[in-house]
Amino acid sequence: MNIRSEQPADVDTIRALTRAAFEKAPHASGTEAAIVDALRDAGALTLSLVAEDGGKILGHVAFSSVSVGGEAGWYGLGPVSVWPDSQGRGIGQLLIRHGLDALAQMGAKGCVLIGDPAYYSRFGFVADPAVTYAGLPPQYVQRLAFGETIPSGEIVYHAGFEAS
Numbered sequence: 795m796n797i798r799s800e801q802p803a804d805v806d807t808i809r810a811l812t813r814a815a816f817e818k819a820p821h822a823s824g825t826e827a828a829i830v831d832a833l834r835d836a837g838a839l840t841l842s843l844v845a846e847d848g849g850k851i852l853g854h855v856a857f858s859s860v861s862v863g864g865e866a867g868w869y870g871l872g873p874v875s876v877w878p879d880s881q882g883r884g885i886g887q888l889l890i891r892h893g894l895d896a897l898a899q900m901g902a903k904g905c906v907l908i909g910d911p912a913y914y915s916r917f918g919f920v921a922d923p924a925v926t927y928a929g930l931p932p933q934y935v936q937r938l939a940f941g942e943t944i945p946s947g948e949i950v951y952h953a954g955f956e957a958s
């Protein structure tokens with residue numbers, strides 16, 4: 795399995811993969827593929843990584859800049875997608891670990907996300923009631939600080955997350 799940055803030729807596959815992965819996912823908005831496109835079009839895809847095996851793209855993860863409590867230096871994880879018939883084989887974890895390592899090397903303060911704590915706690919994400927998002931229950935709003943700066947306040951994602 796090779797993890798690499800997206801190339802222009804990957805764009806259609808990433809869109810189809812994102813649609814397929816979220817089609818039956820709980821809590822899906824149905825706008826996830828449009829969000830990835832909007833972030834890319836705005837130059838706001840800080841990291842867009844694909845997992846490739848034998849020339850086939852099996853998974854994708856996006857990271858984009860966010861502010862937390864008005865403070866920059868934080869990144870939002872997502873959307874993250876693995877083809878339904880390839881899920882549960884560690885591909886999502888590999889993508890996420892690569893992305894978090896790359897963010898840390900870039901000097902990021904850390905990463906935040908909205909997601910299931912049962913999955914994301916394995917990467918060190920913790921639910922912190924001091925970090926909020928759109929009135930969501932606090933257990934779904936998670937943060938991972940790479941250094942000593944602990945975030946506090948509302949997460950503001952890039953406007954691309956309003957794409958539909």
Ligand SMILES: CC(C)(COP(=O)(O)OP(=O)(O)OC[C@H]1O[C@@H](n2cnc3c(N)ncnc32)[C@H](O)[C@@H]1OP(=O)(O)O)[C@@H](O)C(=O)NCCC(=O)NCCS
Pocket residue numbers: 815816819820872874875876877880881882883884885886887888908909910912913
């Ligand atoms: C979420 C997703 C990216 C994970 O990738 P994956 O390659 O299937 O997951 P991995 O093989 O790395 O990890 C498997 C583990 O994660 C768990 N898991 C997978 N998806 C999960 C989810 N949505 N919620 C909670 N746990 C999940 C599995 O039960 C398994 O747990 P275990 O290791 O304790 O047995 C993938 O399942 C997917 O594309 N889902 C649909 C889209 C989606 O929901 N994206 C995330 C939105 S927050």
